[in-house]
Amino acid sequence: MTNTLHRFGDAESFRDDYVIFAIASKGRNDQDALPKLKKFLKIALEYHPVNLGDARHGGALRPKRNLNPLSHWRRNNQPDFHAVIEGLDVCTTCAAVFDNKIAAENFLKRIKEEDLGLSVNISTSIEGAEQCCNFAEIPRHSIGYSLGFEGRTEKLPNSQIMTLSTMCGHGMISHSLAKKMVDFVKEGRRTPDEAVSCLARFCSCGVFNPSRAKRILEAARKKME
Numbered sequence: 001m002t003n004t005l006h007r008f009g010d011a012e013s014f015r016d017d018y019v020i021f022a023i024a025s026k027g028r029n030d031q032d033a034l035p036k037l038k039k040f041l042k043i044a045l046e047y048h049p050v051n052l053g054d055a056r057h058g059g060a061l062r063p064k065r066n067l068n069p070l071s072h073w074r075r076n077n078q079p080d081f082h083a084v085i086e087g088l089d090v091c092t093t094c095a096a097v098f099d100n101k102i103a104a105e106n107f108l109k110r111i112k113e114e115d116l117g118l119s120v121n122i123s124t125s126i127e128g129a130e131q132c133c134n135f136a137e138i139p140r141h142s143i144g145y146s147l148g149f150e151g152r153t154e155k156l157p158n159s160q161i162m163t164l165s166t167m168c169g170h171g172m173i174s175h176s177l178a179k180k181m182v183d184f185v186k187e188g189r190r191t192p193d194e195a196v197s198c199l200a201r202f203c204s205c206g207v208f209n210p211s212r213a214k215r216i217l218e219a220a221r222k223k224m225e
Contacts, residue, residue: 004123004169004207005146008162011125017212018104018132019123020044022116023093029117030091036116037094041085043114044096047107051097052084053206060084061200073190077197084206099211101128109136123207160220164213168203177202182220192217 004019022040024033041052053059060079067075088094098104104122111120122129126143133140149156156162157175164178165171181195190198192214200208 005144006166006169007123007146008159008166011127013163013212014125014128015101016099016215017124017209018098018101018128019095019207019209020098020104020108020111021093021095021121021123022111022118024091024118033091033118034088036118037091038085038088039114040111040116040118041081041088041094041096043110044107045081045085047096047098047103047110049081049096049103049107050099050211051079051095051200051206051208052081053095053097053203053208054084054088055093055095055205056090057084057087057206058204059200059206059208061197063201073194077194079200079210093205095205095207097207097209099209101131104128105132105135108132108138112136112138158224160216160224163216164199167199167208167213169205169207170203172202172204173199173208174202182217182224185217185221192221 007014007017022037024030024037044052051059060081060083061077096107098107108122122132126145130140157179160182161175161178164181165173165175167173178199181190181199184190185192185195195217196210196213199213200210
């Protein structure tokens with residue numbers, strides 16, 4: 001079970017969202033896990049991920065302490081995957097995010113062949129995870145399934161805002177920020193790419209999916225759901 005379990009959306013909405021994690025077991029195989037985790041991320045680069053990250057430092061787009069809010073729209077919005085790998089200095093959870101099943105399947109199969117000795121899991125729809133496991137010839141170990149949101153759900157934002165904000169497993173993308181980016185895109189004040197880059201920097205775990213977010217923003221520009 002991972003913090004991405006509560007990503008909002010039906011199974012179809014995860015057609016471009018595959019998150020593959022690697023983590024060592026504390027006290028068992030974490031003493032020499034750091035180079036293995038870095039190798040996991042380096043291999044991921046070969047399969048063209050849309051994001052890489054670790055749970056301590058974040059993803060390929062990160063905030064900086066020496067910039068004021070106005071600097072955000074004039075900064076470089078190209079993801080820096082190598083910075084994620086080079087900055088990994090502690091044993092923690094690492095993730096590679098893909099926006100297509102073929103890349104996720106090939107990467108998972110490669111990781112199985114590498115046999116790094118790390119715990120690996122997939123976060124996507126159940127059907128998508130099954131297909132990845134079958135392709136890599138890995139028997140499914142277990143399933144973690146989110147039961148969704150309960151209580152006064154009428155107080156929740158619309159589905160598009162929920163989809164955007166729950167793409168950070170640690171809840172660092174607020175509903176208000178997601179709504180603001182949707183409004184900016186609808187008003188033509190920011191492009192979807194600019195809005196996505198802004199949202200991605202707030203994800204502290206590096207599992208935000210820019211491709212899925214851009215698709216949601218484009219849909220919201222035409223019709224709110």
